[in-house]
Every structure is written in C-alpha cells, then in structure tokens.
Amino acid sequence: MATALEELRELEARALAELAACTDEGALRAWHGRYLGDKGQLKAALAKLGTLAKEEKPAYGAEANRVKGSLSAAYESAWEAVRERALTAELEQPGIDVTLPGRTWRRGRLHPATTILRRICRIFAEMGFQVYRSREVETEAYNFDYLNMPAHHPARDMWDTFFTTTPGVLLRTHTSPGQIHVMRAAGGRPIRAILPGMCYRNEAISPRSEIQFYQIEGLVVGEGVTFADLKGTITSFARRLFGPQRQVRIRGSYFPFTEPSIEVDIDWPADDPNRERLTKGTGWLEIMGAGMVHPKVLEAGGYDPRRVTGFAFGMGPQRMLMLLHAIDDIRLFWQNDLRFLQQF
Ligand code: DAH
Secondary structure, three states: OOOHHHHHHHHHHHHHHHHHOOOOHHHHHHHHHHHOOOOOHHHHHHHHHHHOOHHHHHHHHHHHHHHHHHHHHHHHHHHHHHHHHHHHHHHHOOOOOOOOOOOOOOOOOOOHHHHHHHHHHHHHHHOOOEEOOOOOEEEHHHHOHHHOOOOOOHHHHHOOOEEOOOOOEEEOOOOOHHHHHHHHHHOOOOEEEEEEEEEEOOOOOOOOOOOEEEEEEEEEEEOOOOHHHHHHHHHHHHHHHHOOOOOEEEEEEOOOOEEEEEEEEEEOOOOOOOHHHHOOOOOEEEEEEEEEEOHHHHHHOOOOOOOOEEEEEEEOHHHHHHHHHOOOOHHHHHOOOHHHHOOO
8 A cells, every 4th residue: 555655746746747738727727726726635635644643744744845845836837838838829920911901090070960050151151141159058038038038928838948056047948049149249230140059958859859959040130121131031041051943931920039920931842752751741841930039139139129120030950951861860960870970
C-alpha cells in the first residue's frame, strides 16, 4: 500500500500532467478548482495530516507545503503561457487592409420642419415682411388677455394650455401673443412682420395632433390697411407655396383677436390622387385662420384703432408640409426616426 508521502507525490505528478494539457482559460480555472480550490484535492490531502501518526506528521506536512508551492507556481506560469499564446495569435492575424473603403462621414441636413419654416419666411420676405421672434414661455396676459380673452372668456377653451407652477406663466398655445410684443417694440410705427415659433398644447397625441408644433403668425398694421390687403397677401403667399394656379376661398369664422375673422381654404389640384382624402371630397383645404386685428388688440399693443387698422393670420407650417408631401402622421416630426427624416 502506498504511503501517505507517496500519495502526495502521485497527486503532484497527476496535477502537473493535467495542467500541461490545459490550453485555455476555462481549462485552467477548472484545473484550479480540482486541485487548489477550497474543495480541491490538495486541501483534502492537507486535511489528512490529522489522521497520521505523530512521527509521520512533520515530514508529511513539509512535503504537502512543497507540493502546494510547486502547484501554485506551475499554475501561475501556465496562465502566463496561455496569455502569451493568445497575444501571439492576435499578432499573427493579417494586418489592416488599407485598400478597403473607409467609413464615410454621413452628412446631416436640416429638419423638414426647419426647411418649411425657412421656405415660408422667404416667401414673406419677398413681400417685405420682417421676421420677429418672441418667447415660448409666456404670461397669461399676453397669451389671452391682451388678445381680447379676459379670464373666464369661453374662447380660452379653444386652447388647452400647459400652465407652469408659477401662477400666470404658461407655454404659449399659439404665436399670437407675439403680435403684442411686435406692436410694443414697434412703438406706433407701421408693421409688416411674421412670427415663426414653437407652440404647446395639452392635446391627446394622435396622428393629427401633437403637444408641440410650429406656427407662423403674420401681422400688418398701418394706416388704411384693408381686408383686400389681407386677401391679396394670402392669395399671393398660397400661390407661391402651392403653385400659381391655386384659388383661394374665404369663409367667415371666429377668433377673439380679429374682427371680422376668417378661415382660408385653397383648392386642391384636380389631378392629385390624394385630393379626395385631403379635402374630404370638397376639393378645398383649410390652410390658416386670419382676420382684421380687433381694436382691443391694437390698443393693447399701444396703437390707436381710430387711426390705424391691421390684419393678422396664423398657420401651421408642419400641416402644410404634410399636405405637400402626403405625410399622414404629425407625430413623425419629433420622433427622430431617420427613416422619416432622411427623405427630406
Ligand atoms: N392663433 C390662432 C390659433 O392658434 C390662429 C390665428 C387665427 C392667428 C387668426 C391669427 C388670426 O393671427 O388672425 O388657432
């Protein structure tokens, strides 16, 4: 029968032979578990010390420690060898192929909403309009009161509003408050301005409505400005944007800040296959609200309604883009989906 010391040496020989066969990290770890781990064979061999006769103990203990040292050192160098081999293999891989085509920079572009905004601004610039920007966070006074909608005015229901935690401060629901800012900045001089910008409404999001969207407001104020000027301006604009054949139709409507108020439709080309759907069978499509500026609004802007008159209009440029490109879901604008954006 093998003596305890011989068993120790056999354990060492077996462990070293198995270690020599380990060529990757997984095998090394498994080997470690089998021999040097908490439940490994060397632990078991050390535990045997307690069962030996007193005179055998010192020699066995010394030998067990030597075997432990020997296996630990062998384990370390086996790791070294495995790492070395992995590095060599990596270095022997073929180098970079400089003849492959490089990665090209992808060129960005303007967002379609920006493009339509600029297009509309350009059309009005040709007609002598200036661009006036005003704030998106507004006071209740500018968004409603100065526009002839005092507190509790039922017309406020037309704009479902995001109020901030500061009383009287809100996200503007339309660009119309800009009319007051323009008038106050112009200080009594004649005005011909458009006011593009972002608006916010507390809407249930659907293919037709979003909680944020662009509007473009227009305002003309001066002596002798008439409804005919409004009609001519709008007609000219519609033809420049949608094509020279377009007919414009005007319907009576209601807005608190204009009197009279109108809605403006354009006829849709008879040869467009989308005509039925877009115009719900009527052939006409609404493009904006407008009207003659209400005397109270002129007063709020610091103008004397007995001396000057004005007209105003408001439109949704994203809606126009949807018409021009047969886009059927307004939510696509702010989803940042490149499949949509790259088409423009
Ligand atoms: N502010 C209106 C809205 O958001 C649009 C509008 C209608 C603006 C008539 C005007 C106007 O300036 O005259 O629904």
